[in-house]
Amino acid sequence: MLVLITYDVNTQDAAGRKRLRQVAKQCVNYGQRVQNSVFECIVDAAQCKIVQHELEAIINKEKDSLRFYYLGNNYHTKVEHIGVKTSYDAEGVLIV
């Protein structure tokens, strides 16, 4: 199934910037970065639970947030993209 993961990490301090890098790095193991803080992951239910637990362990729940959107298996018609398609590397740095 397609699981969309979006996150907001508070990067006001160095610890936050580290969390942001760790979240992005972990998401890369499961899916494709489609925007700066948006990943699309093709996972089964078990893998989904694992990535949730991993990300939950990284973030500071008082400062950061994660959202998971479950788009099922028939997701091809449920997604539309407009504009530039950018490639990102695993460290969260934009590759131009």
Next chain:
Amino acid sequence: MLVLITYDVNTQDAAGRKRLRQVAKQCVNYGQRVQNSVFECIVDAAQCKIVQHELEAIINKEKDSLRFYYLGNNYHTKVEHIGVKTSYDAEGVLIV
């Protein structure tokens, strides 16, 4: 239906920062900001087309991107949130 709008706007110059504010301001007319660049909009098909055209007219397609995820009407079980719930104002500034 629930339509999720996510966006990446290149804010390297003043024009980009203006586009970012405009995109956020437009999205606020249609939905709820749930993360910095993520809006959830409850719209019908006609409204969805309108917001798409409006946002498409704001962004620079060579620098920015929009993604639309169509989550249908039975979306309550398709969304999960972990961590802080933050309120944002219409100008894209984080309200702490």
